[in-house]
Amino acid sequence: MSRLIINRRxxxxxxxxxxxxxxxxxxxxxxxxxxxxxxxxxxxxxxxVLTYQAQRALIGDQVLARTYSESEIRxxxxxNGSTEPTTPEYNFLRMANFEPYRLTIKGMVEREVSYSLxxxxxxxxxxxxxxxxxxxxxxxxxxxxxxxxGPLLDEAGVKPGARFAVYHCFDNIQRTVSGDILYYTSSDxxxxxxxxxxxxxxxxxxxxxxxxGAPIRLRIERALGYKQPKYLHTIxxxxxxxxxxxxxxxxxxxxxxxxxxxx
Amino acid sequence: MSQEERLxxxxxxxxxxxxxxxxxxxxxxxxxxxxLLLSGLQIFNAHxxxxxxxxxxxxxxxxxxxxxxxxxxxxxxGQTTIFGQTFxxxxxxxxxxxxxxxxxxxxxxxxxxxxxxxxxxxxVVHFFxxxxxxxxxxxxxxxxxxNGHLRRDILPKGDDLKALPRDVANHARxxxxxxxxxxxxxxxxxxxxxxxxxxxxxxxxxxxSPGMDAAWPWLLDVFGGRQTARTIHFGVMVLLVLxxxxxxxxxxxxxxxxxxxxxxxxxxxxxxxxxxxxxxRP
Numbered sequence: 116m117s118r119l120i121i122n123r124r125x126x127x128x129x130x131x132x133x134x135x136x137x138x139x140x141x142x143x144x145x146x147x148x149x150x151x152x153x154x155x156x157x158x159x160x161x162x163x164v165l166t167y168q169a170q171r172a173l174i175g176d177q178v179l180a181r182t183y184s185e186s187e188i189r190x191x192x193x194x195n196g197s198t199e200p201t202t203p204e205y206n207f208l209r210m211a212n213f214e215p216y217r218l219t220i221k222g223m224v225e226r227e228v229s230y231s232l233x234x235x236x237x238x239x240x241x242x243x244x245x246x247x248x249x250x251x252x253x254x255x256x257x258x259x260x261x262x263x264x265g266p267l268l269d270e271a272g273v274k275p276g277a278r279f280a281v282y283h284c285f286d287n288i289q290r291t292v293s294g295d296i297l298y299y300t301s302s303d304x305x306x307x308x309x310x311x312x313x314x315x316x317x318x319x320x321x322x323x324x325x326x327x328g329a330p331i332r333l334r335i336e337r338a339l340g341y342k343q344p345k346y347l348h349t350i351x352x353x354x355x356x357x358x359x360x361x362x363x364x365x366x367x368x369x370x371x372x373x374x375x376x377x378x
Numbered sequence: 379m380s381q382e383e384r385l386x387x388x389x390x391x392x393x394x395x396x397x398x399x400x401x402x403x404x405x406x407x408x409x410x411x412x413x414l415l416l417s418g419l420q421i422f423n424a425h426x427x428x429x430x431x432x433x434x435x436x437x438x439x440x441x442x443x444x445x446x447x448x449x450x451x452x453x454x455x456g457q458t459t460i461f462g463q464t465f466x467x468x469x470x471x472x473x474x475x476x477x478x479x480x481x482x483x484x485x486x487x488x489x490x491x492x493x494x495x496x497x498x499x500x501x502v503v504h505f506f507x508x509x510x511x512x513x514x515x516x517x518x519x520x521x522x523x524x525n526g527h528l529r530r531d532i533l534p535k536g537d538d539l540k541a542l543p544r545d546v547a548n549h550a551r552x553x554x555x556x557x558x559x560x561x562x563x564x565x566x567x568x569x570x571x572x573x574x575x576x577x578x579x580x581x582x583x584x585x586x587s588p589g590m591d592a593a594w595p596w597l598l599d600v601f602g603g604r605q606t607a608r609t610i611h612f613g614v615m616v617l618l619v620l621x622x623x624x625x626x627x628x629x630x631x632x633x634x635x636x637x638x639x640x641x642x643x644x645x646x647x648x649x650x651x652x653x654x655x656x657x658x659r660p
Contacts, residue, residue, distance in 0.1 A: 143493050145416075145491045145492060145493075145503075146492040146493055146494070148491065148492060148502070149496050149499040156499070156502060158506075159506035160502055160506075162502075162505045162506040162508075162509045163502070166505060166509075170587075170590070173593050174589055174592055174593040178593060179592060180588060180591065180592045181591055181595055181598055183432070187433075189433070189438055190433075190435065190436055190437035190438060191436075193436050246432060246433060246588075248604065250501075251424040252421065252424055252425035252586075253425050253427075253429075253433075254432065254433040254434055254604050254605055255433050255434065255436070256432060256433045336588070336592075337588050337589050337591075337592045338589070370498060371496070371499060371502070372498050372501070373501065373502070373505075375589075377589030377590075378505065378586075378587040378589060378590070
C-alpha cells in the first residue's frame with residue numbers, strides 16, 4: 116500500500132510539474148505551425164478543402180445570403196484593409212473622377228470585353244442590404260448597389276475549361292522594398308455567377324467612396340471580407356491559380372488564409 | 379497480490395467500465411479542446427471585443443466585452459470592459475509580457491497558438507481540430523447509443539433527480555462512491571456537456587460562417603445574430619474551461635490512478651460493497 120501512495124504522490128508531483136511547465140513556457144512549441152510549407156500545417160490545411168467541399172455539397176449554388184431591412188443599417192460601412200491606394204494608375208483615375216476607368220474580363224473567354232463605369236451603371240441594377248463579415252470577427256450591415264457579374268461573364272463567353280475567376284485590383288495593399296504588392300483574390304465560378312455577386316458602385320445610397328473600394332468593389336455575399344475585392348479592374352478566367360502571386364489564389368490566401376473564405 | 383489477500387473486503391470488484399469508444403473519443407477530445415481553446419484565443423485576439431446582435435457597433439455601442447490598452451500618464455495599461463464595468467488587467471489581458479517589451483494583445487501569447495499574432499494559422503489549427511472534434515462526437519454518440527453508455531451513464535432519470543440532493547451532500551463531504559454507472563451529479567454534468575455545451579459551441583461556430591448562414595438561415599434567428607453567436611461561442615468556451623477545472627479536481631479527489639486507469643484500460647475499481655457481476659475481476 117505504501118508503494119502505491121508514493122507512486123501516486125510521485126505521479127501528482129510529476130503531473131503538476133509538467134502542467135506548470137507547459138503554462139510557463141507558453142505555447143512556443145506549436146509556433147512551427149505558422150511556417151508555410153510545414154508538413155503538419157499542410158495536413159491541417161486539408162481541413163479547409165474539406166470545409167469547401169462540404170459547404171459546396173450542402174449549400175445550393177443559388178441559395179442567397181441573408182438580407183436585412185433598411186432599419187438594420189445603423190452605421191457607415193467600416194473601411195478596412197486598403198483605404199487609400201497610392202499607385203500612379205489609381206491616382207490618375209481618381210483625379211479624373213474614374214472617367215477613363217474600364218473593367219476588363221479576359222483570360223479563358225470567347226471574347227475579351229471591357230466596360231466603362233457609365234456602362235456598368237446603365238446595366239440592370241441590383242441593391243442588397245447584407246452583412247459584411249470580416250475574417251477578424253466583426254460584422255457590419257450595409258446597402259450595396261451594383262450590377263450582377265454573371266450576365267457580364269456570359270457576354271464574354273466563359274470557356275468550358277475555366278474553373279476560377281481571378282480578381283485583379285488597383286490597390287497596393289503591401290509596400291515592400293522590391294515594390295508594391297497589388298491586391299488580388301479569386302473565386303470559383305459558383306461564387307462568380309451567384310445571383311448576389313455584384314460589381315458594386317454604390318454604398319448606402321451614395322457613390323462608393325474610395326475608402327470602400329471606388330469605383331468598383333465586387334461583393335461575394337456568402338464569403339468573408341477578404342473575398343470582396345475593392346478597386347477591381349480586371350477579371351481573369353483561368354483553370355489554374357498557381358501563376359498568380361505566391362500561387363494560393365489571393366493576397367490574403369498567399370498570407371495563410373483559406374482560399375474558399377466561406378467560413 | 380499479498381496485500382489483496384490480506385484486505386479482501388476493503389476493495390470492491392474491478393469492473394470494465396469504459397468502452398474503447400468512450401476512451402478513444404475522450405483522449406481525442408482532450409487533444410482537440412486544448413488546440414481549439416488556444417487557437418480560438420488567437421482568433422479572438424484579431425478583434426478582442428464581443429457584441430450582441432447581427433453586427434458590431436462601431437458607431438453605436440452593443441459590446442459586452444472589450445479588451446484593449448490605453449495610454450495613461452503613468453504609461454500604457456491593459457484594460458478590460460465587461461458589461462460596462464472596466465477593470466485594469468495589465469499583465470494579463472490587453473497588455474502582457476515582459477515590462478521592457480510589452481505585448482498589446484487581448485489574451486497573452488502564453489495561451490495562444492501560435493504564441494505571436496497570426497490569425498491565419500490560428501484559423502488553420504482551429505478548423506482542423508473543429509472537424510476532428512465533431513467527428514469524434516459523432517462516433518461517440520453512435521457508439522454510446524449502441525453500447526448503452528448513453529442510457530446507463532449520461533441521461534439522468536427520475537431516480538437520479540430524486541437522489542440528487544443526497545449526492546450533492548455526499549460530494550460536499552467528499553464522500554465519493556465509485557459505482558457501476560455514473561452518479562446523479564456526474565450524469566447531470568456530462569448530460570449538460572454533451573447535450574447542451576458541445577452542440578451549442580458547434581452551432582454557434584457554424585453561425586459565424588457566412589456560407590453556413592446562407593445554408594441554414596435559422597442559425598441566425600436561433601442565436602439572435604452572428605455577433606451574438608460569436609459571444610455565445612466565447613461564453614460556452616468559458617463554461618467548458620470551468621468544466622475542465624472541475625473535471626480535473628474530481629479526478630484528483632476520486633483517486634487519480636483508478637480514474638486514469640479506467641480511461642486508459644477501461645478497468646475501474648468500484649467502491650467496497652459494490653455487488654459483483656459476471657465479467658468482473660477481483
